[in-house]
Amino acid sequence: MISFHPNFADLQRFSAGNCDTAMALMISAHVDMCPQCQQDCLEIQAELAKELFSPQTAIEPLDSQYLDMVTKITELPIADNVESIANNTSIELDGKFFELPRALRKYAKNTGNWSRLVGKLWQAPVDLGDIGKANFIYMEKGGRVPEHTHKGTEMTLVIDGQYGDGIAEYDCGDFTLMSSRHKHLPHSEADDGCLVFTIVDQPLHFTAGIARLLNPFSHLFFK
Ligand SMILES: [Zn+2]
Structure with a gap:
């Protein structure tokens, strides 16, 4: 069950086409x-439309980002033919296919190879073009990301499975936004592990144990 949503102000900014593109992609996927x-x-859009079309309000031109967002929300699901499942709407790790939310499907083909990291973790970089870079991180059962904090922000969406991080437990569809105020230790105890999609704007900063030695290199694999 989904328990963690973008906050309402971010949903409003998203609906008005006013949030940055990385956040818009994450919210759209959520x-x-x-x-x-x-x-x-x-x-929110009904309210915005009322304001836009109210005779008392001067009508401002719709910007292209807003139109793009409306298009994304209203576009019909891609036909589920076999080819689209294999090529566009899911990603594969070790013979397992993970169906992606619609907003992420166009990036399936921009997803690089999986690399196996320490601690039963897998990572595949995703080139988002103008938006920047993202990662799919897969934690096998018992897999953990070393305890870390963030110099910038870390947005995470659970695509499949469940994980916890010492702050809360997250299920499929949950969205989290972490900042430098949060220190956490993501780990998965789910039988099928956990796949997340994550965008960080600065490298992670590992805070404990031998993982601190990774700090000079963290930009190589979590950014
Ligand atoms: Zn939600």
């Missing part, structure tokens, strides 16, 4: 998975 936020976005 909204694909979350009926509650779909409903919230529809209500």
Whole structure:
């Protein structure tokens, strides 16, 4: 069950086309998975439309980002033919296929090879073009990311499975935004592990044990 959503102010900015592109992609992918936020976005957009078309309000031109967002929300699901499942709508690790939320499907082909990291972790970089870079991180059962904090922000969306980080437990569809105020230790005890999609704007900063030795290199694998 989804328990962690973007905050309402971010949903409003997203609906008005006013949040940055990385955040817009994350929220868009979360909204694909979350009926509650779909409903919230529809209500926010209805309010925005009322304002836009009210005779008392000067009509401002719709910017292209807003139109793009409306297009994304209203576009129909891609036909589920076999080829699209294999090539566009899912990613594969070790023979396992993970279906992606609609907003991320166009990046499936921009996903690099998986590399195996320490601690039963797998990472595949994703080239988001103008938006920057993201990563899919897969934690096998018992896998853990060493305890770390962030110099910037870390946005994470659970695509499949469950994980915890010492702060909370997260399920499929959960969205989190971590900043330098948060120190956490993501780990998965789910039988099928956990796949997350994550965007960080600065390298992670490992805070404990031998993982601190990784700090000079952390930009190589978590950014
Ligand atoms: Zn939600």
